[in-house]
Amino acid sequence: MRKIDKPTITAAEVFPICVSTVGNAAFRGRLTACQTLINNAENEFENKITKGLVHTILTETLVNGNVTNEDLKKLYTGQMVAKPQGRAYYDKLIMSAPQGICPLCSHGEATTLDHYLPKTKFPRLSVVPINLVPSCKDCNTGKLADCPTGPTDETLHPYFDNIENEKWLIAEVNKTDPLSLKFGVSAHPRWSALLSARVVSHLHCFDLKKLYASQAARRLSGMKYNLERIFSTPAGTAGVKKYLADEADSYEHVNLNSWESAMYRALAEDDWFCSGGFRFIA
Structure with a gap:
């Protein structure tokens, strides 16, 4: 997940602007009368989002x-x-x-807004900016959970959670034929138990392990020829390791926890893969 600065715009600004363009005067009046309730919903959301209390919002x-x-x-x-x-x-x-990339998966292009809490069940938050997160279409429509039912299944929120500077996304080489990669979470020692659970929940809710594994499989297929070429030189296994480690360094410089960063680091540190296991790439 990528951190985004919390919006400076608030419901007090956005809601009346949206209401002002409603054509029906009676309906516009009913909406205008909700302004205080909308503001209160915004405050409640912000007060609860990082405390594992979002699930208590009615x-x-x-x-x-x-x-x-x-x-x-x-x-x-x-x-x-x-x-x-x-x-x-x-x-x-x-x-x-950041860079037009979905902060929820760090992969797809951000083309829409995702309601952190769905507008169907939390209508007061329908146009509240801190409930609206830029996302790709897949993250917006493919959530495995509608809304949290407890503190440990609340997903990360790009406006309020920042875990960018701590490595937590890891990959593991499955030594099968064909080989594959498995992604997971390695909780940072400074994290609370709640934050650790929320990171795991985030990957599950947006089905990111599956996404990252499929993307890694495509990337592996594209690098097989190059790995064989490097391996056949006098550098051999060491050359393969260096190439993969350099790629890991490059991707980690941009995003410490991208699937590319985790993939290249795992491959570089796997002796079996670097000494010829890459030949099991499909």
Whole structure:
């Protein structure tokens, strides 16, 4: 996961702008009356996000007695996504993704916004900026969990969690035919038990182990010829190790916990792979 600076825009700014473009005056009035409740929901979310308490936020289908979750979902899709006034905020949030890459998986292109807590169950957070995370389409639509039910299954949040400077994503070479890579989490000693569980939950929720393994398989196939070429020189195993270690250093300089960083480091440190095991690449 990549860290992103928390948005400076708030619900107090975004919500009334979105509401102002609603055509029906009566509906606009009902939405406007929800402003304080929207602000309170934003504050509650921020107070609970890093404490393992997000799961205690109550779901609801009706806000302020007369605004449904469908009403607020439509405010997001119809006013924040579709109307120029709201779209300016939508685009600003997407553009906050580092290098345009999804911060949730560190792989796909950030082209949409993911609701950390789904707008269907938490309608007050439908257009709250800190609940909207730039993401790729796969992360946005492929979550394995709808919303957390306990503290240990709350995923990481790019605006509030920062684990970029500590190595935690690891890979392991499966010495099979064909060989493959398995990805996992190595919790940092300074992490709390809760943070460690949330990192594991993050990989599971977005099915990242499977994503990284499939991407690694493609990369391995592309490097097999080059590894054989290096191995056949006088440098042999040492040459293969150096090549892989150099690649690991390069990728770690950009992102310590990318799947490429974990893959190249695992390969460089595996004697079996470097001494000819790479020939089992499919």
